[in-house]
Amino acid sequence: MMNFQVAGATDVGKTRQHNEDSMISFDSPNGYVVAVCDGMGGENGGDTASTLAVTIIQDILVNNTFPTPHEAITRACVAANQGILHRASTRPDLQGMGSTCVIAIVSQGHIYYGSIGDSRIYYYTPAQGLQQLTKDQSYVQTLVDSGQITPEEAERHPRKNEILNALGLEGMEPPVIGESPVPVSDGGLLLLCSDGLTGMIPDFTISQQLAMPGLTPQQRCDNLVSLANEAGGYDNITVQIIDCSAGDAAAAPQRPEVAAITTDEHASPVAKKSYAWVGMVVICVLLFAIGAYLGWDFYSKSRTAPADTPTDVVLEKKAVHTKSPVRARKTIVVTEPEAPKVKPTEPAPDPKSPASNAIKDTNKNATPSKASKTIKDTSKKGQSATPAAPESEQKLTTITLNPDETI
Numbered sequence: 001m002m003n004f005q006v007a008g009a010t011d012v013g014k015t016r017q018h019n020e021d022s023m024i025s026f027d028s029p030n031g032y033v034v035a036v037c038d039g040m041g042g043e044n045g046g047d048t049a050s051t052l053a054v055t056i057i058q059d060i061l062v063n064n065t066f067p068t069p070h071e072a073i074t075r076a077c078v079a080a081n082q083g084i085l086h087r088a089s090t091r092p093d094l095q096g097m098g099s100t101c102v103i104a105i106v107s108q109g110h111i112y113y114g115s116i117g118d119s120r121i122y123y124y125t126p127a128q129g130l131q132q133l134t135k136d137q138s139y140v141q142t143l144v145d146s147g148q149i150t151p152e153e154a155e156r157h158p159r160k161n162e163i164l165n166a167l168g169l170e171g172m173e174p175p176v177i178g179e180s181p182v183p184v185s186d187g188g189l190l191l192l193c194s195d196g197l198t199g200m201i202p203d204f205t206i207s208q209q210l211a212m213p214g215l216t217p218q219q220r221c222d223n224l225v226s227l228a229n230e231a232g233g234y235d236n237i238t239v240q241i242i243d244c245s246a247g248d249a250a251a252a253p254q255r256p257e258v259a260a261i262t263t264d265e266h267a268s269p270v271a272k273k274s275y276a277w278v279g280m281v282v283i284c285v286l287l288f289a290i291g292a293y294l295g296w297d298f299y300s301k302s303r304t305a306p307a308d309t310p311t312d313v314v315l316e317k318k319a320v321h322t323k324s325p326v327r328a329r330k331t332i333v334v335t336e337p338e339a340p341k342v343k344p345t346e347p348a349p350d351p352k353s354p355a356s357n358a359i360k361d362t363n364k365n366a367t368p369s370k371a372s373k374t375i376k377d378t379s380k381k382g383q384s385a386t387p388a389a390p391e392s393e394q395k396l397t398t399i400t401l402n403p404d405e406t407i
Contacts, residue, residue, distance in 0.1 A: 004032075004106060004184060004242055004243060004244045005216075005217050005242075005243040006025045006032070006034055006217070006240065006241070006242055006243075007216070007217035007218040007220070007221050007240070007241050007243070008023050008025065008034075008221055008238070008239065008240035008241070009218075009221040009222055009224075009225045009237075009238070009239055010022075010023055010225075010236070010237065010238040010239075011225045011228075011229065011233075011236065011237045011238075012236055013196060013228075013229065013233035013234060013235055013236050013237055014229055014232065014233030014234070015232075015233065015234050015235075016235065016236055018046070018047055019047070019236045020038065020039040020040065020046030020047045020049075020050055020236055021036070021037065021038050021039065021050060021194050021196065021236040021237070021238035022036075022037045022039065022047075022050035022051050022053065022054045022099075022238075023035065023036045023037070023054070023192075023238050023240050024054040024057070024058055025240065026058055026061075026062065028058075028061040028062045029061075029062070029064075029065040030061050030064075030065060030066055030069060030072040030105060030107065031069060031072075031105040031106050031107030031108075031112075032105065032106040032107075033057070033058070033061055033103065033104070033105050034103070034104045034105075034106075034192060034240050034242055035054055035057055035101065035102065035103040035104070035192070035240075036101070036102050036119055036192045036193060036194055036238050036239075036240055037049075037050040037053040037054055037099045037100060037101045037119070037167070038050060038099060038100040038117070038119050038194040038195065038196070038236070038238070039051070039053075039097065039098070039099040040097065040098055040099065040166075041094070041096045041097030041098050041168070044093065044094065045088075045093075045094045045095075045096065045097030045098075046097065046099075048087065048094055048097060049084050049094075049097040049098055049099040049167065049168055050099045052080070052083055052084055052087060052099075053080040053083075053084065053099045053101060053167050056076070056079050056080040056083045057076040057077070057079075057080055057101075057103065060075060060076045060079045060080075061076050061105075069105045069107050069112035069181075070112060070114075070177050072105060073103055073105060073112065073113075073114040073175055073177060074114070074174050074175055074177070076103065077101060077103070077114065077116060077167065077174065077175045078172075078174065080099075080101070080167050081167045081168060081169070081172045084097065084098065084099065084167055084168035085168060085170065088168065097168055098166040098167055098168030098169055099117075099166060099167045099168060100115075100116060100117025100118055100119040100163065100166055100167070100194070100195075101115065101116045101117065101119065101167055101175070102114075102115045102116075102119045102120065102121050102134060102192045102193075103115075103175070103192075104121065104190060104192060104242060106184065106242065109183065109184050109185065110181035110182060110183055110184060111181055111182040111183075111184060111190055111242065111244075112177070112178065112181045113133060113134070113177070113178045113181075113182075113190075114175035114176060114177045114178065115134040115135075115137075115175060115176055116137065116165055116166060116167060116172070116173075116175045116176070117136075117137055117138075117163045117165060117166045117167075118136040118137060118138045118141075118161075118163050118195050119134075119192070119193065119194050119195060120132060120133075120134050120136070120192075120193055120195070120198055121133045121134045121178075121190065121191065121192050121193075122190070122191040122193075122203075122206065122210075123182055123188055123189070123190050123191075124188055124189045124191070124207065124210040124211065125186055125187070125188035125189075126211065129207060129211075130203055130206060130207035130210065132203070133178055133182075134176070134178075135176070136163070137163055137164045137165040137173075137176070138160065138161070138162055138163045138164060139159050139160075139162040139163075139164065140154040140157045140159060140160045140162070141154070142164075143157070155199075155202075160199075161195070161199075182244075184244045185244075186244065187244050187245040188244055188245070189210050189217075189220070189241055189242070189243055189244070189245070190241065190242040190244070191206070191210065191239060191240075191241055192239070192240045192241075192242075193224075193237075193238065193239045193240075194235070194236065194237065194238045194239075195235065196228060196233075196234075196235035196236045196237035196238065197224060197225075197228050197237050197238070197239055199234070199235060200227070200228040200229075200231040200232055200233065200234065200235070200237070201224075201227050201228055201231050205227060206224065209223050209224055209227070217241045217242075217243040220241055221239050221240070221241055224237075224239050225237050225239060
């Protein structure tokens, strides 16, 4: 079994009034799941969309077992899309809301991942440096792919925040699944983030933070959020890190109820059995000696005690008080469970795929093309820099649906 740690941080940024990002991490029959969603679509729509997305993803993956992690990611995203569309159809004020999504599942020694929209997943190892594993589903990315602009020019393009696919879009395209899963044994760092991070600091700075020695996963998350705020903090910032190097005694806070389990692979099996046998013999000898002593003491006292003196045996029942385990604020140490038994499920639905669907985040001064179908993020329109927003939130978000709501 492999050990890994998961840490995360989210912040409203310096100019927004509401945090429309959501993040979640949890264990499931399909593996350990980590996800980041960036919402859009009106004053309440963005927050509602991203919150609903992570809630449905958790519900689907906790209560169902899929044949492969790839199918698990696809089915969870399709269900989240349907849930957001249904909620928007019942609430006129939420029509047009949507959310990006990046999701990773740690299963059987590998990390499988998928993405929708322009939130990103990076992977860092000391040997290979920083690699961007996902590709933005955005208008400027199509320009980069066709050679019309460079990646550097794309970062400054006025339409860089127009995305072509999202949860909550009629005819949403399925998530793009990574072709090759990441081996946990590589000991790297997997970073999931919203564009509030990548829009503020370059990949070079992200790489520097991930390469910095001696930091816990939580410290890396906090540092990245702080750097994005120092660069302007024009958007909500959310990051989650899966640290696959945690098995080599990384000095990170641990959750008592999810303690890391390590084994000495170099110890001899014969030696382990010998130690156990010796221990059992010692325990038996001690128990025999204690029993003999107590028996002799009882026999001696019974012969010397007066006949009319009753012997009372009092059993003192002591209350045992246990303290609830103290949860780490945002860091989780995880031991990957054994592969779950797979029960067959129905094949994944084939969502409709329109030729061109675009979502525009208007707070970033995007101008959609005339041929594109757009959904505007009205909550972000016309906002200018305001005094510093509330203190940075650092949370591990686990959200459940309101029982009286129907998706």
